Amino acid sequence: MLEVSSCMKVSHFSLRMFASLLVVTLGLCYCRTDSNQTFLGIPQLFGPSEALLGEIVVFKCVMPNHPKNESVLLQLYNKDNDKRLGESTSLSGEAGTFTLLIKLSHEGNLECLARAQNNSHTMPTVSRTHHLRVVGQVELSEDENLELLCEITAGNHVSYKWQQNGQPISPSPSLHLSDNSLFISRTTSENIGYYTCMATNYYNQTVFSTSTSPDVEITVEDVVSAPDISFTVLKEDSYNYSAVVTCESTIGTLPVTFSLYNRTELVANVTSDNRRAIFKLPLVLDQYSGELQCNADNGAQVAHSQWVPLEVVSVGGPVTMHYDSDIGENFAVIGLRLYCKVAKGSHPRYQWFLNKTLLHDKGSFYYVVDQPPEQSILLLSVGRSSAGTYHCQVSDSFDNTTAISSWEQYLDKEVLNRPPVYVVAVVFGCFTALILLVSVCCIGVVYNRGLEMERRVVAYEGELDLREYGEDAGVVRSARGGEFDQTSEASADEWP
Incomplete structure (x- = not known):
């Protein structure tokens, strides 16, 4: 036992020495290797x-x-x-x-x-x-159809669910779901959003795996509306004028490209981020220079404006003014509408004056309603403040060096409620005619009654004559009848 143990001790000591030597050797190798390495850092x-x-x-x-x-x-x-x-x-x-x-x-x-x-x-x-x-993006125009497909690379017994902006999608009259497809007919702005497809397969009625597709963004471009076209005149100097043309659409996905045409000739085009474009063209007064049209294009549709003649007529001719009234209680005039119109002029500017003082757009008793080039209307509330002399003046909107005035009209409450002369004449004439008619009728009645009384008196006197002779009325009538018979017989004898 002791030898085994001693042998075991010697053997154990030898193994420990070998292990220490191996560690030192590896350490030296590691240190040599580490000293040659460089550190890049984290990108x-x-x-x-x-x-x-x-x-x-x-x-x-x-x-x-x-x-x-x-x-x-x-x-x-x-x-x-x-x-x-x-x-x-x-x-x-x-x-x-x-x-x-x-x-x-x-x-x-x-x-x-x-x-x-x-x-x-x-x-x-x-x-x-x-x-x-x-994010997948699909750009559509309004009223177009859309179909999305959900495709998987592997798997079976799969069910599909669709989401729009994270919310489940339900079928509707314009939206149809069928297995792995989604179909939208006639897209509108309500269909804008992010669409996601979720594919799930089941094993023993338990969800085995679920996969979600990347988002697909659906954008629907609103069709651009037909642009409105108009132009104003800019006076550069005494001899040069320009037409400032404005094209504007009310709806449509931005940006919108506006193109200006003079009949078949392209004048200019501008891409706008606010659905509005302005063009500037040279202009000659009182001369027809063709017709202008604006086209608006936002990729979804090309819309056209109406044709507008490029012609500017200077203001000229007489300026007429008239009015009508509003009647209140007791048939009194409580309001007036004064109309001012010039004979010719495509860009007139109307101005109203009270006692030679310019009236602005709105005051305490008046309101100016401009309807160029047809006319201008001045609304008045009849009272003490509105009494005075009115007239209107018209000039070119782009040049006020020359102006034409209407005749002056004095207006106040008493004058307006005083009956006109022709009305008084008509009333007096009607009253006179009525008197004459009544007089003629009365004279006729009196004359007829006099004739009737005369006939009655004559008849009465005849009856008195008969009574004086004392004859029987029947005898007299018989005698008179005989006389008539005799006369008839005599006439019969004379007949050939």
Whole structure:
């Protein structure tokens, strides 16, 4: 036992000495190896956290502690699928640049791997992960149809669910769901958003796996409305004028490109971010220079304005003014509407005056309603403040050196409520005619009554004559009848 033990002790001592010698040898080797290695440092990865499908984006990898005189290879990886997305070489500390045309496979956790190219003793380093979210974008015009398909690379017994902006999608009259497809007919602004498909398969009525697709962004462009076209005149100097043309649409997805045409000739085009464009053209007064039209295009539709003649007629001819009134209680005038109109002029400017004082747009008792070029209307509340002499004046809106005035009209409450002369004449004439008519009727009645009394008196006197002779009335009538018979017989004898 003792020898075995002693032998065992000797053997144990020999093994311990061998182990110590091995450790020292390995330590020396490690120290020699470590002394030849260099430390690159941790690279930093910069880039967008979200990108559109098909978009071109740039990622940069920076080495804060770049080794001197060392070439470093920088590689961009997708950690989730272990795909290398690009590589770049940094010679003296410049950042590595990676330009990507975004695909669905780019979505995931990205890393930048730094490796020394000419020094095998340098250990590679990896940056922190940078998550990239890939969004597919589909641009549609209003009233177009949309169909999305959810495709999987492997798996069976799969059920599909669709979400819009994180909310489950339910079928509707314009939205149909069928297995792995989603169909929208006649898209509107309500269909704008991010769409996601979730594929799930089951095993023994238990969820086995679930996979979610990248988001697809659906944008619906509003159709641009037909633009309104108008122009004003700008006086450059005494002999030169310009037409400032404005084209404007009320709705439509931006940006909108406006094109100005003079019949078939393109004058100019402008891309606008506020659905409004302004053009400037040379102009000759009192001369027809063609017709203008604006076209608006936002990619979804091309809309056209009406044709507008490019012609400016100077103000001329007489200026007429008239009014009508509003009647209140007791048939009193309580309000007036004064109208002013010029004989000709395509761009007139109307001005109203009370007692030679210019009336502005609105006052305590009046309001000016301009309807150029047709006319201008002055609304008046009849009272003490509104009494006075009114007239209007018209000039070109772009040049007020010459002006034409209307005749003056004095207006106040008493004058307005005084009956006009022709009304008094008509009333007096009607009253006179009525008197004459009544007089004629009365005279006729009196005359008829006199004739009737005369007939009665004559009849009465005849009856008195008969009574004086004392004859019987029947005998008299018989005798008179005989006389008539005798006369008839005598006439019969004379008839051939």
